[in-house]
Amino acid sequence: MYQAKEDRYEKMQYMRCGKSGIKLPRVALGFWHNFGSVDSFENQKALVHEAFDKGITHFDLANNYGPVYGSAEENFGRIMENDMRSYRDEMLISSKAGYDMWEGPYGNWGSRKYLISSLDQSLKRMKLDYVDIFYHHRPDPETPLEETMGALSDIVHQGKALYVGISNYNAAQTREAAKILKANGTPLLIHQPRYSMLDRWVEKDGLLDTLEEIGAGCICFSPLAQGVLTDKYLHGIPEGSRATRNHFLKESNITPELVAKVSRLNDLAGQRGQTLAEMALSWVLRKDRVTTVLIGASRVEQINDNVKIIEKLHFSDEELLLIDKILAE
Numbered sequence: 001m002y003q004a005k006e007d008r009y010e011k012m013q014y015m016r017c018g019k020s021g022i023k024l025p026r027v028a029l030g031f032w033h034n035f036g037s038v039d040s041f042e043n044q045k046a047l048v049h050e051a052f053d054k055g056i057t058h059f060d061l062a063n064n065y066g067p068v069y070g071s072a073e074e075n076f077g078r079i080m081e082n083d084m085r086s087y088r089d090e091m092l093i094s095s096k097a098g099y100d101m102w103e104g105p106y107g108n109w110g111s112r113k114y115l116i117s118s119l120d121q122s123l124k125r126m127k128l129d130y131v132d133i134f135y136h137h138r139p140d141p142e143t144p145l146e147e148t149m150g151a152l153s154d155i156v157h158q159g160k161a162l163y164v165g166i167s168n169y170n171a172a173q174t175r176e177a178a179k180i181l182k183a184n185g186t187p188l189l190i191h192q193p194r195y196s197m198l199d200r201w202v203e204k205d206g207l208l209d210t211l212e213e214i215g216a217g218c219i220c221f222s223p224l225a226q227g228v229l230t231d232k233y234l235h236g237i238p239e240g241s242r243a244t245r246n247h248f249l250k251e252s253n254i255t256p257e258l259v260a261k262v263s264r265l266n267d268l269a270g271q272r273g274q275t276l277a278e279m280a281l282s283w284v285l286r287k288d289r290v291t292t293v294l295i296g297a298s299r300v301e302q303i304n305d306n307v308k309i310i311e312k313l314h315f316s317d318e319e320l321l322l323i324d325k326i327l328a329e
Contacts, residue, residue: 001083002045002049002083002084004049004052004053004087005053008052008053008054008055009055010055011054011055011307012025012026012027012054012055012056012057012307012310013025013026013310014026015288015291015292016217016291017189017190017216017217017291017292018189018190018211018214018215018216018217018291019187019215019216020163020187020189020215020217022092022163022189022217024057024058024092024217024219024291024292025055025056025057025058025292026285026291026292026293026309026310026313027056027281027292027293027295027306027307027309027310028056028058028059028060028219028292028293028294028295029047029048029051029056029058029059029060029294029295029296029297029303030060030061030221030294030295030296031059031060031061031062031065031072031073031076032062032065032072032221032296033296033298034047034296034297034298035047035061035065035066035071035072035075035076036065036066036067036068036071036072036075037066037067037068037071037074037075038066038067039075041075041078043298043299044075044076044079045079045083046300047297047298047300047303048076048079048083048084049083050300050303050304051297051303052084052087052091054303054304054307055307056303056307057090057091057092058091058092058093058094058219058292059076059091059092059093059094060094060192060219060294061073061076061093061094061095061096061122061126062095062096062097062099062135062137063095063096063097063099063101063118063121063122064099064100064101069101069102070101070121070125073095073122073125073126074125074126076093076125076126077125077126077127077128080126080127080128081127088128091132092132092133093126093128093131093132093133094131094132094133094134094135094165095119095122095126095131095133095134095135096134096135096136096137096167096192097114097115097118097119097122097134097135097136097137098110098135098136098137098138098140098167098168099137099138101114101118109140109142109143110136110138110139110140110143110147110148110151111140111143111147111148111151112147112148112150112151112154115136115148115151115152115155116151116154116155119131119134119155119160119161120160123160129159130159130160130161130162131160131161131162132161132162132163133161133162133163133164133165133189133190134152134155134156134160134161134163134164134165135164135165135166135167135190135192136148136149136152136164136165136166136167137167137168138167138168138169139168139169139170139173145173145176145177145180146180148177149177149180149181149184150180150184152164152181152186153181153184153185153186156186157186163189163190164181164186164188164189165188165189165190165191165192166188166191166192167191167192167193167221168192168193168194169191169193170205170207171205171206171207171209171210174188174191174207174210174211174214174216175210175213175214178214178216187215187216188214188216189216189217190216190217190218190219190291191207191211191216191217191218191219192218192219192220192221192294193207193218193220193221194220194221194222195220195221195222195223195284195290196220196222196223196224196225196229196280196284197225197229197265197280197283197323197327198225198228198229198327199222199225202218202220208289208290212289217291217292218289218290218291218292219290219291219292219293219294220284220290220292220293220294221294223280223281223284223293223294223295224277224280224281225280228253228254228258228262229262229265229276229277229280230275230276230277230280231266231275231276231277233254233259233262234259234262234263234266261326261327261329262276264326265279265280265323265326265327268319268322268323268326272312272319273312274308274309274312275305277305277306278305278306278308278309278312281293281295281306281309282309282312282313282315283315283323285309285313286313286314286315286320293309
């Protein structure tokens with residue numbers, strides 16, 4: 001029987017999420033990869049236990065995480081039922097809907113029908129009465145924003161979620177969504193964008209400035225650029241790596257020019273006493289503009305390594321300038 005370590009909250013830093021009453025761990029565990037039906041369930045349990053023991057209280061899922069669709073939530077529900085039920089009030093659990101989930105016209109995008117039906121299914125899979133955060137996963141170009149945000153508000157009013165968030169919205173869309181939610185009495189708690197050293201659209205778009213203005217938090221995904229910002233590809237493309245699958249990351253993306261830049265970043269990380277992955281995660285949290293960084297993990301050791309970043313979140317001006325110079329060349 002799993003029992004959480006008593007000193008778990010001494011090992012993590014927590015930051016207030018926007019202007020809400022919620023504090024989030026600076027590192028959260030995502031279930032995008034390694035928690036599906038094709039993955040070892042015993043390893044999944046070990047990852048969740050280790051994360052919680054390290055003070056990670058936030059667990060991030062979505063309806064179609066797997067593979068197969070829904071299996072990450074099902075596996076998490078089994079872990080909750082067997083090991084974590086007594087810790088439910090110490091955990092912050094999120095899910096999302098917005099991408100393809102089931103056949104037909106009601107299993108995708110942002111209609112009221114899809115969002116409410118999807119959350120009902122997610123709650124059953126995870127064996128929960130409510131989620132702490134429910135996100136709309138991406139903007140819907142056809143459904144009126146009032147309908148999508150109205151559904152999120154009603155979900156909170158129905159007690160199926162405590163807070164709402166959005167993901168992959170640009171600054172203008174975020175500002176409008178927050179306005180509608182506020183009018184409905186449901187403030188926007190958090191935004192989940194893609195963000196890394198190699199992908200800075202949130203800076204160019206003004207999203208981070210917008211989130212500060214409206215008082216919402218930020219939790220970023222893909223902070224390691226699908227593994228590019230690690231030492232994995234410094235000496236070629238390993239068999240079985242994400243690049244070999246040519247899905248989100250393609251072999252053609254791993255160019256000699258990119259590898260040369262990553263190698264120089266790796267040298268800088270070593271000078272800081274970090275691995276490249278640790279430095280990349282720390283960089284996202286620099287200056288506290290991002291509340292939380294989402295990590296993925298396939299091994300317990302990766303969680304142990306990643307939580308160490310809270311010890312080295314500071315970057316000198318010289319380090320930040322050097323990172324920008326390396327990436328601009």
